[in-house]
Amino acid sequence: MNMNEETLDPVDWAPLRAVAHTAVDDLLGLTENLRSGPVWKSMPEDVQKFFQQSLPQEGEALEKIYADVMEKIVPYRTGNIHPRFWGWVMGNGSGTAMIGEFIKAGINLNAGGGFQSGAFVERQVIRWCCQMMGYPETASGLFVGGGSMANLVGIAVARNQMAQWNMRQEGLQGENKKLIAYASREVHSSVQKAIELLGMGNENLRLIGTDSFFRINIEELSKAILRDRNNGHIPFCIIGCAGTVNTGAMDDLAALAEICKEEKIWFHVDGAFGALAAIAPELRHLVAGMEQADSIAFDMHKWMYMPYAAGCVLVKNAAAHRHTFSLTPTYLSHAEGGLAGGESWFSEFGIELSRSFEALKVWMNIREHGIKKFGRIIHQNVRQAQYLGKLVEANPDFELLAPVTLNIVCFRYLKNGSNEKQLNEFNHKLLIRLQQSGKAAPSNTIVNGKEGIRVCITNHRSKSEDFDLLLSALRELAEGQVT
Amino acid sequence: MNMNEETLDPVDWAPLRAVAHTAVDDLLGLTENLRSGPVWKSMPEDVQKFFQQSLPQEGEALEKIYADVMEKIVPYRTGNIHPRFWGWVMGNGSGTAMIGEFIKAGINLNAGGGFQSGAFVERQVIRWCCQMMGYPETASGLFVGGGSMANLVGIAVARNQMAQWNMRQEGLQGENKKLIAYASREVHSSVQKAIELLGMGNENLRLIGTDSFFRINIEELSKAILRDRNNGHIPFCIIGCAGTVNTGAMDDLAALAEICKEEKIWFHVDGAFGALAAIAPELRHLVAGMEQADSIAFDMHKWMYMPYAAGCVLVKNAAAHRHTFSLTPTYLSHAEGGLAGGESWFSEFGIELSRSFEALKVWMNIREHGIKKFGRIIHQNVRQAQYLGKLVEANPDFELLAPVTLNIVCFRYLKNGSNEKQLNEFNHKLLIRLQQSGKAAPSNTIVNGKEGIRVCITNHRSKSEDFDLLLSALRELAEGQVT
Numbered sequence: 001m002n003m004n005e006e007t008l009d010p011v012d013w014a015p016l017r018a019v020a021h022t023a024v025d026d027l028l029g030l031t032e033n034l035r036s037g038p039v040w041k042s043m044p045e046d047v048q049k050f051f052q053q054s055l056p057q058e059g060e061a062l063e064k065i066y067a068d069v070m071e072k073i074v075p076y077r078t079g080n081i082h083p084r085f086w087g088w089v090m091g092n093g094s095g096t097a098m099i100g101e102f103i104k105a106g107i108n109l110n111a112g113g114g115f116q117s118g119a120f121v122e123r124q125v126i127r128w129c130c131q132m133m134g135y136p137e138t139a140s141g142l143f144v145g146g147g148s149m150a151n152l153v154g155i156a157v158a159r160n161q162m163a164q165w166n167m168r169q170e171g172l173q174g175e176n177k178k179l180i181a182y183a184s185r186e187v188h189s190s191v192q193k194a195i196e197l198l199g200m201g202n203e204n205l206r207l208i209g210t211d212s213f214f215r216i217n218i219e220e221l222s223k224a225i226l227r228d229r230n231n232g233h234i235p236f237c238i239i240g241c242a243g244t245v246n247t248g249a250m251d252d253l254a255a256l257a258e259i260c261k262e263e264k265i266w267f268h269v270d271g272a273f274g275a276l277a278a279i280a281p282e283l284r285h286l287v288a289g290m291e292q293a294d295s296i297a298f299d300m301h302k303w304m305y306m307p308y309a310a311g312c313v314l315v316k317n318a319a320a321h322r323h324t325f326s327l328t329p330t331y332l333s334h335a336e337g338g339l340a341g342g343e344s345w346f347s348e349f350g351i352e353l354s355r356s357f358e359a360l361k362v363w364m365n366i367r368e369h370g371i372k373k374f375g376r377i378i379h380q381n382v383r384q385a386q387y388l389g390k391l392v393e394a395n396p397d398f399e400l401l402a403p404v405t406l407n408i409v410c411f412r413y414l415k416n417g418s419n420e421k422q423l424n425e426f427n428h429k430l431l432i433r434l435q436q437s438g439k440a441a442p443s444n445t446i447v448n449g450k451e452g453i454r455v456c457i458t459n460h461r462s463k464s465e466d467f468d469l470l471l472s473a474l475r476e477l478a479e480g481q482v483t
Numbered sequence: 484m485n486m487n488e489e490t491l492d493p494v495d496w497a498p499l500r501a502v503a504h505t506a507v508d509d510l511l512g513l514t515e516n517l518r519s520g521p522v523w524k525s526m527p528e529d530v531q532k533f534f535q536q537s538l539p540q541e542g543e544a545l546e547k548i549y550a551d552v553m554e555k556i557v558p559y560r561t562g563n564i565h566p567r568f569w570g571w572v573m574g575n576g577s578g579t580a581m582i583g584e585f586i587k588a589g590i591n592l593n594a595g596g597g598f599q600s601g602a603f604v605e606r607q608v609i610r611w612c613c614q615m616m617g618y619p620e621t622a623s624g625l626f627v628g629g630g631s632m633a634n635l636v637g638i639a640v641a642r643n644q645m646a647q648w649n650m651r652q653e654g655l656q657g658e659n660k661k662l663i664a665y666a667s668r669e670v671h672s673s674v675q676k677a678i679e680l681l682g683m684g685n686e687n688l689r690l691i692g693t694d695s696f697f698r699i700n701i702e703e704l705s706k707a708i709l710r711d712r713n714n715g716h717i718p719f720c721i722i723g724c725a726g727t728v729n730t731g732a733m734d735d736l737a738a739l740a741e742i743c744k745e746e747k748i749w750f751h752v753d754g755a756f757g758a759l760a761a762i763a764p765e766l767r768h769l770v771a772g773m774e775q776a777d778s779i780a781f782d783m784h785k786w787m788y789m790p791y792a793a794g795c796v797l798v799k800n801a802a803a804h805r806h807t808f809s810l811t812p813t814y815l816s817h818a819e820g821g822l823a824g825g826e827s828w829f830s831e832f833g834i835e836l837s838r839s840f841e842a843l844k845v846w847m848n849i850r851e852h853g854i855k856k857f858g859r860i861i862h863q864n865v866r867q868a869q870y871l872g873k874l875v876e877a878n879p880d881f882e883l884l885a886p887v888t889l890n891i892v893c894f895r896y897l898k899n900g901s902n903e904k905q906l907n908e909f910n911h912k913l914l915i916r917l918q919q920s921g922k923a924a925p926s927n928t929i930v931n932g933k934e935g936i937r938v939c940i941t942n943h944r945s946k947s948e949d950f951d952l953l954l955s956a957l958r959e960l961a962e963g964q965v966t
Contacts (some may be wrong), residue, residue, distance in 0.1 A: 006860055007787055008577045008852060008943045013515050016578045021506045021581050027501060027589035032496050040822055043600060051603040057609040058853035062579060071588060073843070076600035076880040077590040078822070087822060088814065090837070092489045093591035094547060095499045099506050103552060105584035105844070108576035108790040117526060117559035128538040130659040145628060146837040156680060171684025172655040173662065189810045190836060197639060199682020199836065201654025245814050301837065305491055307591040308839030327672045330929045331571065331728050331937070335911070338918035339523055339570060341928065345621070351680065353673060354573070354629040354784065356791035360556070361588070366713050367548050369491060370541035377489055387611035426816070435821035444824065446813045454814070460491045 005008055016385075019066050021069075026070060028095055033079065034461065038438025041081035047072050079441050083461035084470065087435075087443035089245060089273050093302075093307035096368050100361030101307065111143075111346025111355040115338070120357040122346060128366060129312055133278050134291035140318035142309065142349045143358045147272035148190035150297030150313035152349050155181070155194045155237060157295060158266035161320045162236035168324075172199045180207045180228045183239035184216035186249060188270055191239050204233075213403055214249035216241070216256070225263055235264040242287050242298075243274020243422075246445055246454070248385075248406030250274060254289030261292075269293040273408060273458055280375040282380060286406070300362055303381070303407070303458045304374055310362050313350075324350050378474040381407045383455040388455060388467040397475060401447040410445045412452030413478045424451040430478055439473040440466070502549050509553060511578055514564065517944065521921025523562035530555050532692030542894020562924050566944035567705045567953065570918075570926035572728060572756050573940055576785075576790035583844030584790065594626075594838040596828025597610070598821070605829060605842040611793055611849060615762055617774035619749045623801035625832045626794065626841045630755035631673035633796035634872075636808075636833055638664070638677045638720060640778060641787050641932035644803045649719070651807075655682045666722035667699035669729060671753055674722050676913055687716075696886055697732035699724070699739070708746060720749040725770050729928055731868075731889030734756060735770030744775075752776040756941055757889060759786040763858040766865060768948050783845055786890075786941045796833075805831050862881075862888045864940040870948040871938060880958060886929040893928045895935035896961045898926035907934035913961055922956040923949070 010016050039181075039347035050072055080090035111118040122206035126141035144150050150332070159179060160167040172179070179200055183191055185207045195205045205223045209217045225235045240256045241249065251271060260267035269275060269290050277283040290296060294317065300310035326348035328334065335341055347353045366374070389404035392411045401410040403410065412427045428444065431453050435441050445454035493499050493721055513520075546794040552826055563573035565847045586881050594601040609624035625632050642662060643650040655662070662683055666674055668690045678688045692700045706879045708718045723731065736752060744749035752758060758781035759775065771777060777800065783793035796919035798804035811817065830836040849857070872887035875894045884893040895910045911927065914936050918924050928937035938953070 003861055005946050006943075008575075008579075008860070009514070010578065013511060013578070016582075017507065017901055020511060020578070020582050020585075021504060023585055023589075024500065024503045024507060027586055028496060028500050031492070031589060040599075042821075042824075043599065043603065048603060051607045053607070054612040056850050058851050059856060060849075060853075062851055065900055066582070067577075068850075069843075069847065073600040073604060074586070076591040076603075078597055078599045078601070080593060081589075081591050088593075091591075092491075092595055093588055095493070095496070095503070097489075097549075098585055098588040099499075099503050101548070101588035102503075102506055102581055102585040103557070104512060105576055105581040105790045106506075107557055107566075108564050108574075109561040109571055109785055110563060110571075110791065114561055115525065116523075117556040118561070120526065120559075121556060124534045124536070131538040144593050145839070148834050148836050152834060155672070159682075165683075167684075168679045171679070171687060172682040172688060173658065173684055175656065176809050178656045188832075189812045189815065193808065193810055193834065196651045197656040197681065199642075199650075201650075202652050202658055204654060204656060222928065232769045250889060260605075262835075274662050281738075299837065302784050307588045308593065308837060311837075325676065327671045327676055329927065332672065333927065335915055337925070338525075338915035339916075339924055341525075344487070351631050351635060351676065353630045353631050354782065354791060354794075356628070365551065367539050367551075368542050369547055369686070370543075371540050373489065373542060377491070380488055429539045431811050432818055432821035432823075441822055442488050443814065444816065444818070460489075463488050 003099060012062065016062060018062060019062050021344060023066065027098065028133050031095055034082050039082040039084050039441040040438060041075055042436060043076040049188065061296060070199065077377045083459065084440040084466045085459060086455040086457055087441045087466065089302050089458055091302050091305040092461055092469060094305060094365060097120045097307045097361040100364045104357045104360050109357050111357045112347040112353050114340055115342035118357040119342055119346065121363050125359045125362050129314060130159055132313060133275060133296055135314055135316065138318060139314050139316045140321040140349055141314040144313055144350060145296050145309045146301065146311040147299045148193060149269065150311050151190050151270055152194040152197060153313045154268045154295035154297050154315065156198055157315055157321050157324045158237040158268055159198055159200065162266050164234065170229060178204055178233045179236045180204050180233045181237045182208060182224060182235065182237065184208050184210050184241055184251060186210055186214050186244040186246060187239055187241055188245050188272065191270060196476055199475055214244055214247050215250045218252060221323050222259065229236045235263060235265050238354050240267065241288055242269050242270045243273035245404055247402040247447065248274065248408035249411055250286050250405060253287060257289045257292035259345050267293045269296045271296055271298045273299065273302040277406065280379040282379050303378055306362055306365065309358055325349055348351050381459065384457050384462060384464060384467060387464055391467060391471055395471065401445065402449055407457045409455045410447050410452055412450060415478065427451050427453060430474065433477050434474060437473065437477065439456055439471045486489050486595050501544060502545050505795060506549065510581065512677040514578055520566040520923040522567050523918055523921060524558055525919060526559040540854045543719060561708050564948065566942065567923040567949045568942060569938040569940055570924045572939050572941055574785050574788040575944055577788060578850060580790045580844040580845050583847045585839045587843050592840050594754065594840045595830040595836050597823055598825035602825055608842045608846050612797060612849065613767055615854065616797060619800065621801060622797050622799045623804040623832055624795060624797040625829055627796055627833060628792045629794040630753065630780050630782045631676060633794045634673050634753055635680060636796045637751045637778035637780050637798065639681055640798055640804050640807045641720040641751055642681055642683065643807045644715065645749050648716065661716045662719040663685055663687050663716045664720045664722065665691060665704055665707060667691050667693050667734060668723055669693055669697050669727040669732060670722055670724055671728050671755065674753060686907060696888060697727055697730050699734045701735060703897040705742065718749055720747050723750065723752045725752050725754035725773055725778050726889055729887040730893055731757065731891035732929065733769050733888060734953065736770060740775035742771045748775045752779045754779055754781045756782065756785040759861060760889065762854060763862040765862050768895055785852050787857055788943045789845055789848065792841055808832055860943050864942065867940050867945060867947060867950060868892050869949055874950060874954055878954065884933055890940045892938045893930050893935055895933060896957060910936060914955065916960045917957060920956065920960065923953045
């Protein structure tokens, strides 16, 4: 058969190898020298236009493509690799993780199932996560894209397990009893997204009020559960927040665990970043009770500084977890040997069947540093938040907007003679100017109606001096061109 | 403030840089020389035990960790990078994609939202995908983990759009009318998973019979829709298969589009690999009608040979897509400038909020080769399947189990004097032996009750000689130790 067969592989590998070595030097060089560059740069219009080009019909030299990547993509990144990025909740990444991702793409294994090394690595990291969270090693777990998926998986298991009928077969259609979930008003929007996706309807997610520390009001929660039971509904899940996204508030997880036990309700913890406080001995008391949860969602690409993606969900009842997702049609049947052998497949514990090998970089990083060091740097971030909080309080130009309970500092600049509306507008603009200056990148917040600046420290590269620089940069901008 | 601050970054970057360069040479070397090694190797027990070690407390040298990766992880991969891997539906990856993944981890941008280069690249690749699929560029799209997620997103939009009430607010709870979905019996299990997850219940997914080519029976489908309407239900979605996983069958997508138009039903195409036939001019007729679909799911990590993950979903009605997922709480509010600027965020079009920058490797590869070359290699895979099909038919030791309509060949070895049960057992063992030999890695199949060997060619590295080798290896094993 004469086919004149083609491949995506080069005939001569030398030029590709050269570009790869250049990428290593360029990207590690960038990482080593982050502090001397801007946190973030706005993409100019001519670069924006470059990305309008239509589908390429013919190929181009890799060297040209690499030059475009370095010139038009790399400089206009989100900026979360920088020591002074504190926006939303993002981690940084590491040089070792970059190597891990290169190897991941090189071996390109499908972590969904089968008898292969990725399954062994992922199972080991999941066991490590259980140890980190005070969970039994009999729990099941899964790497997922992030906290949103982790919450979805946890709440899906809760739904299927707590329904009084065969949820997979019958669904929610035609049922008269309603399943009701509970969380504080400060709960992350991904929980609402999960409830909606699972077909339960946002109106069946009860958002409970909070105290002055933005923690769920336990009394109000208990009353809501009672009211729903009296109305014939099924309270099926309480979502506790281990670190709210806005202020870093920690719900009283032990109290929630107690209620769930008494009321026979599934206890899910959204610990996207806050759950990782469990790694630091000095902070572990903040998440006391989390180990009693039925499921925990957290992201190692947040407060363990991994690059995307390294989300994780743990479920204490492995059988319930598997029972929610497992499907083994003929073409996925397991065998007693060969490639289709091995223990239960990860694809039976979540939505995805083909899965990339995200556990590798985490495995490499945890081994390189040991978990104690991660605990120290997590604690360091909390001490940095306290440091910044004190700087803000000590400075009459600034006002703290919420108590600093974890790694988040919400504050605003006070401009003499401004009313609340003007202060909101001023701080809104001030933040944008600060980001545009490239000096630091917090994100915005609104706390009790006051718009301000939110510094969320999930950054292994930040130093205390970076927070001094933040306040002086803000003051300079506030006193200067921002009007 | 004296904190004695730590970081995950090394003090001296030289050793890390050295490991990175070694990884480039090792992994590109592996890729260049794949053909000389086994497709797959079973992990020995002592290596399995290595992954039992508990959570490391203290760190280790990166060189040691790298050595473990090369010795204990890399050799025991799934094997889908190899020219003779044809199991399930997996792609291979490429050297350029490895560089892309290294850069991705280096800049570690969050592709979920904000004003950053990743959004420009992903939007551009989505537009390219629209061109590839014959879709208008006004369609919306999203990179996802894989076909399962892509199906989930498409069917979720269908559910919310076709319900006669506010699905996000009310959900399916307490509704009397039932939403019903339709697909052929050959549909991928991820569709069932999506239906279950969305709360609709597997019993509300009608599995329709197929013809001798394993294509959905249109008449039976029409009758089922009519029956459901007469029973007061709401037929909301037909899922067409563009390439079934078992045999590569293509539903008559034009006929399905016609029914959906007449009946006002959402038309979703699961084209996990088969949709990519649209890229090859010689194969495009096979997916005629796909361009009329309301949503299409496909994976560039399958028949576009990208490494994991490069799943994609396109939705023709961008507003319906966004309306299903968009949530913008305070902490995700968009701004008129700075990092929170930019067009609508990808997090508003799917489940995930933090998202890794998977589009980069695809962007680099499409530019490097041009889409025409991808079309040629996809067509090459189909011609290879036809070649193998003919080899099988020409050989009395083998029997073809299904027509070769795309890139999948299902066949079995015939052993003289065996009954059907014995043949099933024999072929089951034969496949495992073949995988264990390291010579080739197809997966198993059961077609009309007959167990056999399934060769799915989504491999840019396969040559026609590899299929000669496959049959001779099977014959050798069959005549030898397999009893």
